[in-house]
Amino acid sequence: MAPAKIGRRGTVYSATRIHQAAAGFFVPFDAGYVDIEGGLRVFAHLGGSLAPGATVALEIGTIKTDKEGSARSGPIYRTAPGAKNST
Amino acid sequence: MIGAGHVGLSNMIEGKAAILGVGMTPFGKHEDRTVEDLARAAVVAALADAGLGRDDVQAVFAAHLYQGEVLGQRVLRGLGFPEIPVLNLENACAGGSSAVRAGWLAIAAGQYDRVLVIGAEKMGRGLINFVNPDLEQAMGITAPAQYALAARRHMHEFGTPVEGFAEIAVKSRYHAGRNPNAWFRDPVTRDEVLASRPIAEPLTLLQCCRNGSGAAALVLASEKWTRAHGRGGPWVRTSALASWMSDGTQKDLTDFGATRRAAIEAYEATGIGPDAVDAVELHDAFTCGELLHYEGLQLCAKGEGARLALDGTTRLGGRVPVNVSGGLLAKSHPLGATGVAQFCELTWQLRGTATGRQVEDARVALAHSQGGVSLEAGATCVTLLTRD
Numbered sequence: 001m002a003p004a005k006i007g008r009r010g011t012v013y014s015a016t017r018i019h020q021a022a023a024g025f026f027v028p029f030d031a032g033y034v035d036i037e038g039g040l041r042v043f044a045h046l047g048g049s050l051a052p053g054a055t056v057a058l059e060i061g062t063i064k065t066d067k068e069g070s071a072r073s074g075p076i077y078r079t080a081p082g083a084k085n086s087t
Numbered sequence: 088m089i090g091a092g093h094v095g096l097s098n099m100i101e102g103k104a105a106i107l108g109v110g111m112t113p114f115g116k117h118e119d120r121t122v123e124d125l126a127r128a129a130v131v132a133a134l135a136d137a138g139l140g141r142d143d144v145q146a147v148f149a150a151h152l153y154q155g156e157v158l159g160q161r162v163l164r165g166l167g168f169p170e171i172p173v174l175n176l177e178n179a180c181a182g183g184s185s186a187v188r189a190g191w192l193a194i195a196a197g198q199y200d201r202v203l204v205i206g207a208e209k210m211g212r213g214l215i216n217f218v219n220p221d222l223e224q225a226m227g228i229t230a231p232a233q234y235a236l237a238a239r240r241h242m243h244e245f246g247t248p249v250e251g252f253a254e255i256a257v258k259s260r261y262h263a264g265r266n267p268n269a270w271f272r273d274p275v276t277r278d279e280v281l282a283s284r285p286i287a288e289p290l291t292l293l294q295c296c297r298n299g300s301g302a303a304a305l306v307l308a309s310e311k312w313t314r315a316h317g318r319g320g321p322w323v324r325t326s327a328l329a330s331w332m333s334d335g336t337q338k339d340l341t342d343f344g345a346t347r348r349a350a351i352e353a354y355e356a357t358g359i360g361p362d363a364v365d366a367v368e369l370h371d372a373f374t375c376g377e378l379l380h381y382e383g384l385q386l387c388a389k390g391e392g393a394r395l396a397l398d399g400t401t402r403l404g405g406r407v408p409v410n411v412s413g414g415l416l417a418k419s420h421p422l423g424a425t426g427v428a429q430f431c432e433l434t435w436q437l438r439g440t441a442t443g444r445q446v447e448d449a450r451v452a453l454a455h456s457q458g459g460v461s462l463e464a465g466a467t468c469v470t471l472l473t474r475d
Contacts, residue, residue, distance in 0.1 A: 014240040014340055017288040018232050025227045028285075032236060033340070041337040043223040043461075052243040063227065074226055 007037030012054040024064040047078030054085035102195025105313040107306045108137025109431040114301035114419045125302040126162040126207035133304035145199040147173040150186035150206040151423035180458025183426025184468035188326035200312040206427030207302035235287035237340040238375035251393025253280040255374040263413030265444035294374040299419025303427035321437035326470040327352035333463045344457045346383030349469035361385040366446040368429035369455040371414040426456040437474040
């Protein structure tokens with residue numbers, strides 16, 4: 001294995017709204033698999049209800065709090081600038 | 088890397104083992120009983136059903152996920168078993184069926200004439216807490232979310248309606264109403280299923296199996312010993328085990344788990360095709376899973392799963408009834424016990440003794456179970472059984 005660069009943009013492969021999750025997550029939240037430029041399919045939080053095929057771009061934001069109540073950051077894919085995504 | 092990719096057919100073996108006896112506890116909360124107590128009840132029932140005693144058993148295969156060290160020995164100690172070999176086995180939610188497979192294989196390979204298989208689990212409440220959470224779980228994925236994402240992709244690619252998923256929950260309760268071993272036996276309507284609390288959209292509460300505790304056991308015997316003692320089947324004919332291990336490729340969520348590969352191995356090993364299967368117990372941890380497994384087991388073409396649910400094909404009286412026991416959805420899901428309990432139901436079906444829910448003239452049955460940690464790693468087991 002070797003490090004590889006990935007793009008910031010991707011396409012939503014599938015999406016759900018999670019209503020029941022592990023402690024620390026703010027339910028409900030949107031999440032799904034995103035196909036990233038370069039071939040990876042990753043699970044990540046989504047910024048809002050997005051349908052498969054939506055064009056998204058990577059942001060970093062708070063996705064949960066840890067056991068001490070501190071905010072923890074992670075990838076959140078939101079509608080890409082200029083993209084017109086149906087929900 | 089040697090053996091990279093899907094070599095396939097590596098475990099394609101056919102060999103008969105008779106199911107001489109089965110036993111299970113009903114699944115439920117069982118808050119006042121220990122896992123050992125539950126397992127002992129199943130073992131005693133299976134031995135009585137087989138007409139055998141503890142001294143007749145040559146080896147034991149015991150499946151569980153969260154019950155600690157040497158569960159099998161702890162169970163058998165309290166029943167006064169002799170000090171025979173015991174293998175404790177974990178394969179996530181496919182552990183029970185993997186233990187049946189291990190028992191069958193030991194017999195098919197000629198190692199033993201009579202073995203005992205046990206599956207048992209005492210469960211807590213809520214979402215399953217994985218011992219080794221992976222990256223996706225750290226990011227917030229859950230087991231129902233995994234299936235929900237598969238459901239959404241299937242809807243996107245094939246136009247599958249949510250009613251197709253909901254009908255599976257309706258069918259499960261319809262079957263469970265005829266099975267005294269099931270836990271959730273009241274009928275529900277499609278509207279009630281869809282209106283129940285959302286868990287991971289589009290999956291609602293009534294489309295998710297509940298945690299439950301319980302145990303199941305069965306006694307397997309070699310064909311030679313069985314015939315010599317004037318006994319018969321039903322028979323385990325083959326059992327195929329497949330895995331998935333994330334390798335960075337893009338997984339097709341509409342082909343969930345390794346169901347298709349395990350099924351192909353089982354069909355090819357026996358020459359029994361999906362059209363010949365009369366009754367199926369499959370891993371319906373979530374309604375969406377059942378629908379995808381219709382396709383993976385090739386009960387229909389890819390994309391057609393909803394039709395099987397909606398036109399009654401998989402309901403009792405249909406062409407290939409699925410989860411006539413009520414499945415995980417109506418029985419609950421005591422992880423290690425689940426796969427073994429499927430064999431209890433299919434044994435009763437092939438004997439023709441599933442009173443109130445008998446699949447007419449059932450001759451061929453299929454058991455399927457699947458477990459793992461999200462898309463990162465998992466196991467699927469498909470076993471074919473015949474009456475004769």
